[in-house]
Amino acid sequence: MSALARGARKSQRRFGGALQPYVLMNVYFRPGRGDLAHLERVSVDRSFHEILRSLGAIGAAGAALAVIRERVPDHEPEPAVFDTAVRLLTALNEGVPAEEALLCLQIRVLALLGFAPTLDRCVHCGKTPAQGRSASFDGVRGGIVCRACGGGRLVLSADALRRWAVVQATSEFPEEPWPDREREEIHDALAELDTSHATVSVRERTAAASGRWGRRIS
Ligand SMILES: [Zn+2]
Numbered sequence: 001m002s003a004l005a006r007g008a009r010k011s012q013r014r015f016g017g018a019l020q021p022y023v024l025m026n027v028y029f030r031p032g033r034g035d036l037a038h039l040e041r042v043s044v045d046r047s048f049h050e051i052l053r054s055l056g057a058i059g060a061a062g063a064a065l066a067v068i069r070e071r072v073p074d075h076e077p078e079p080a081v082f083d084t085a086v087r088l089l090t091a092l093n094e095g096v097p098a099e100e101a102l103l104c105l106q107i108r109v110l111a112l113l114g115f116a117p118t119l120d121r122c123v124h125c126g127k128t129p130a131q132g133r134s135a136s137f138d139g140v141r142g143g144i145v146c147r148a149c150g151g152g153r154l155v156l157s158a159d160a161l162r163r164w165a166v167v168q169a170t171s172e173f174p175e176e177p178w179p180d181r182e183r184e185e186i187h188d189a190l191a192e193l194d195t196s197h198a199t200v201s202v203r204e205r206t207a208a209a210s211g212r213w214g215r216r217i218s
Contacts, residue, residue, distance in 0.1 A: 002037070020049075021061075054092075057093075060102040064085065087171060100173070100183065117189070119156070138154070144161075157181065160181075
């Protein structure tokens with residue numbers, strides 16, 4: 001939801017400087033006219049200010065929040081997605097690899113909202129791929145596609161498929177970077193899923209979200 005913080009720019013006193021990016025806070029508000037609530041008071045729960053020390057972390061945190069903002073309808077409680085977002089900010093604040101953290105969040109948000117791709121069998125005929133083999137991936141059809149069913153434009157190696165399954169089943173964020181190829185394959189597959197489910201790319205949304213953030217909060 002969005003809220004108007006009246007007088008926040010003129011006086012730091014009212015909100016105690018709490019209205020910063022990457023702060024988890026308790027917010028007291030009253031409904032306003034239309035979609036915009038009025039912020040009454042806020043209290044900081046946790047600040048993830050270490051994120052601001054790294055451009056990579058800032059980018060990942062911004063893109064993650066944009067993904068969530070885009071995928072979750074307004075005024076719709078999604079406690080599991082919220083929990084995942086807080087875990088991501090905590091992890092980025094502790095300095096985990098930013099790109100991997102963002103990919104993990106994207107994989108988990110898709111799964112939590114019911115958009116997880118099918119990676120254990122062909123989406124078309126249901127045939128399971130041979131153990132330890134790479135598979136063709138088609139984001140438009142929502143998963144891996146066997147050769148007989150036409151295959152896909154992208155490839156997910158056995159390592160990437162295994163990685164994806166582990167990430168989706170757990171809630172930790174990796175402390176070490178992934179091998180480049182794995183990271184690129186997962187990144188490309190997520191990007192294709194993203195464009196096939198929405199008309200705007202994550203990158204465009206990130207830019208839009210940062211603009212919106214500035215406008216609505218000031
Ligand atoms: Zn098939």
